[in-house]
Amino acid sequence: MFFGRRESGYLQVVVFAPSTAALSQEVVMNVKLGEVTERIARRSRSSREDYLSRIRAAGSKGPHRGVLSCGNLAHGFAACGDEDKHDLKGEEKANVAIVSSYNDMLSAHQPFERFPEIIKDAVRDAGGVAQFAGGVPAMCDGVTQGQPGMELSLFSRDTIALSTAVALSHNMFDAALCLGVCDKIVPGLMMAALSFGHLPTVFVPAGPMTSGLPNEEKARVRQLFAEGKVGRDALMEAESQSYHGKGTCTFYGTANSNQMLMEIMGLHLPGSSFVNPETPLRDALTRAAAKRATEITALGNDYTPIGEVIDERAVVNGIVGLMATGGSTNHTIHLVAMARCAGIEITWDDFADLSEIVPLLTRIYPNGQADVNHFHAAGGMAFLIAQLLDAGLLHADVRTILGDGGLERYRSEPLLEEGKLRWRDGASESLDPTILTTVAAPFSSNGGVKLLTGNLGRSVIKISAVKPEHRLVEAPALIFTSQQAFLDAFKAGELNRDFVAVLQFQGPKANGMPELHKLTPSLGVLQDLGYKVALVTDGRMSGASGKVPAAIHVTPECLDGGPLARLRDGDVVRLDAEKGELQVEIDADVWTARSCAEPDLSEHEFGMGRDLFAVFRQSVNGAEQGATLLKDPGNETVAAA
Known part of the structure; x- marks a missing residue:
């Protein structure tokens, strides 16, 4: 080629x-x-x-309305004006x-x-x-x-x-x-x-x-709110000035x-x-x-x-x-x-x-x-x-x-x-090199999206906003099955330590693979306090993935028997974004013998239309296959198969 x-x-x-x-x-x-x-x-x-x-x-096959019967075509342009009707009757x-x-x-x-x-x-x-x-x-x-x-x-x-x-x-x-x-x-x-x-x-x-409220100020107010230092009124005002x-x-x-x-x-x-x-x-x-x-x-x-x-x-x-x-x-x-x-x-x-x-x-x-x-x-x-x-x-x-x-x-x-x-x-030179630079003087030599592999599965991580000193975290796992459980632990002061937050059962089959961006401010607070923290999940973190290392889209997902479902509190997890590793440090025989957790996911089946999407959860394929249930146009197999 x-x-x-x-x-x-x-x-x-x-x-x-x-x-x-x-x-x-x-x-x-x-x-x-x-x-x-x-x-x-x-x-x-x-x-x-x-x-x-x-x-x-x-x-x-030529102009497609040309294959329609007169009745078909009449239905198709019945609401049009006379000029458009005349034009659509022909094939030119x-x-x-x-x-x-x-x-x-x-x-x-x-x-x-x-x-x-x-x-x-x-x-x-x-x-x-x-x-x-x-x-x-x-x-x-x-x-x-x-x-x-x-x-x-x-x-x-x-x-x-x-x-x-x-x-x-x-x-x-x-x-x-x-x-x-x-x-x-x-x-x-x-x-x-x-x-x-x-x-x-x-x-x-x-x-x-x-442009509205500067992003730096918006992030500052969000973090202050997460720390309890400003109230909801201040947060609401900042958000409204940003999205305005x-x-x-x-x-x-x-x-x-x-x-x-x-x-x-x-x-x-x-x-x-x-x-x-x-x-x-x-x-x-x-x-x-x-x-x-x-x-x-x-x-x-x-x-x-x-x-x-x-x-x-x-x-x-x-x-x-x-x-x-x-x-x-x-x-x-x-x-x-x-x-x-x-x-x-x-x-x-x-x-x-x-x-x-x-x-x-x-x-x-x-x-x-x-x-x-x-x-x-x-x-x-x-x-x-x-x-x-x-x-x-x-x-x-x-x-x-x-x-x-x-x-x-x-x-x-x-x-x-x-x-x-x-x-x-277009411009031959950047008008602000602090925002848009050249290949000769890049902000980073690589694009910042890394593939992580290991005994916890395959995952992606975005490190373009993660400082080099935060790209390796080896710490005990703390297991959560919802964002709210994590936030409750944060508010109770239970997370003031080094840890890897593991959110299990957030994949497409489990609950539709929601974004977990609500965790970002709290994790950012803990990182700023000097703790080594990271997130590992089979869910998504969105386009706003930020300064805290987050191994996301872990596949196979937990509900599909993915190894992430075998993790327990206290297991030592190693996330190395530089080397591309996502590992649990555990004896291989112990790990192989351990069964997957079996959570109650019934709360995700009804309310806010979730019952109507049951067929999606049942049929969707994995994140690396696009998390879709639609058939591949070039393949006789169904993507979910």
């Missing part, structure tokens, strides 16, 4: 870039990048070929589906209220028709943290994928626009879009809210990692990820995205189905972007699930190997004090992508929604000139 001269760990290839800044630039590709990509391609060959065969067969004009996660309770999704009319108008100007095909649920982990509803969060991703499939199932559409931002919404939309891989699909972001308006939360968690991924994987317009809502530039980008979706259908000369855009190279580019920005650990699950829907199989070994060669180029909270608005102002995605391209750490020759030119076109950033949308070359 890759050819060239190997020299000092790099593979020399020549890419001729279309941008002025990079024209005829010789790019030297990192050998390891090529090797990991080839490994993924070999592993996925059969499933990928099956997937491509199916979507190409679907794409060869594209019909673009709008699938949206709009609701007006959640700040990230509220801006989408205005988008359908903007899109319909833009598509009409481009010579097509747009219909609002369907809405998908959108929940916020920030609201449900520590609450029963959090146990629906991970499963909402597959629910969103199913909802999107229903929206597109009417076979009326030639392309789709996916409007989504937050944690499970974008992965769910992507999984469904890849199921309909013959359709060109453009992802349309809403943008982050403007329309748009995505401004810290670099899963939501903003999603936006980075969609851009670096070629499904956003260049530079569109972090433009604030309800600004002229945001509206212009939304119109341009709608126009582009209309241009790349099979009715034109630039047919660009999403199933061809998302290949092994695009997936590797996504992982590289995740590492370079210190992105969300949730994507060690979500990217696996998304890739599987394109017939591509990736593992945590791929993440770990790429993390070793990709330097950390950003400092955005929780890996720093800046927010995504500061990152965007410092040079943003254009500067980041240019740095990675020039270092040979991205595949430039990928297909994107822009067609020819590959990822080189993403060196540019958008602007308005006399009301017209234009693109220009």
Whole structure:
């Protein structure tokens, strides 16, 4: 797949870039990048070929509403205006589906209220028709943290994928626009879009809210509250000043990692990820995205189905972007699930190997004090992508929604000139090197996501915000089966010592794999007091994984007979993030003979809709397989089998 001269760990290839800044630039590709990509391609060959065969067969059938009977079609456009009805009766004009996660309770999704009319108008100007095909649920982990509803969060991703499939199932559409931002919404939309891989699909972001209370101050107040030094009124005021308006939360968690991924994987317009809502530039980008979706259908000369855009190279580019920005650990699950829907199989070994060669180029909270608005102002995605391209750490020759030119076109950033949308070359230097730096002077030589292995299973840990002196913890285990039990022990003063907090039975089969971010302030307090502390769990810790070492997503999970369920209070656990070890120090014979704990999980079966998701808990596969119950498009087996 890759050819060239190997020299000092790099593979020399020549890419001729279309941008002025990079024209005829010789790019030297990192050998390891090529090797990991080839490994993924070999592993996925059969499933990928099956997937491509199916979507190409679907794409060869022409305009899809052309197969509908007159009765079918009449139902499909009955509510349209006369002009749109006339256009949809024929087969010459594209019909673009709008699938949206709009609701007006959640700040990230509220801006989408205005988008359908903007899109319909833009598509009409481009010579097509747009219909609002369907809405998908959108929940916020920030609201449900520590609450029963959090146990629906991970499963909402597959629910969103199913909802999107229903929206597109009417076979009326030639392309789709996916409007989504937050944690499970974008992965769910992507999984469904890849199921309909013959359709060109453009992802349309809403943008982050403007900056509020500085992250350092927000974290300080949270920790003071955990210590009992300030009351709920002070905490409420700090949180309200931080999360204060329309748009995505401004810290670099899963939501903003999603936006980075969609851009670096070629499904956003260049530079569109972090433009604030309800600004002229945001509206212009939304119109341009709608126009582009209309241009790349099979009715034109630039047919660009999403199933061809998302290949092994695009997936590797996504992982590289995740590492370079210190992105969300949730994507060690979500990217696996998304890739599987394109017939591509990736593992945590791929993440770990790429993390070793990709330097950390950003400092955005929780890996720093800046927010995504500061990152965007410092040079943003254009500067980041240019740095990675020039270092040979991205595949430039990928297909994107822009067609020819590959990822080189993403060196540019958008602007308005006399009301017209234009693109220009991105910044050649970072405007704030404390937030966004170069490959030559990175914040860290690696991406900070490590694979841990040992007699407790396989796990991932994010260390980009963990100081080197805290990356090795060897201490007695304290076993908990809920966040509340841990917090009760903390408040009672029982945790003032070295220990490894082990939260068992937090995996997808047990209770839906909720995020355990509610533990972060208390663990941070204990670490600041000088105690050696760590967290080990088969649950999630979210994109906000911070300064305390946390071995998360331990697989196999406890309810699946995972070895973590054999741990008891007092067992000495060794978490070594530098060497990649997760071990219990115990005699092998004693360990083998020990049985798994058998907790009462009945409280997780009812209330807040949890009874409706029983089939998900029963059928879901493991974290490293994507924690999904959906069938692999390129595999005849069911993922949960």
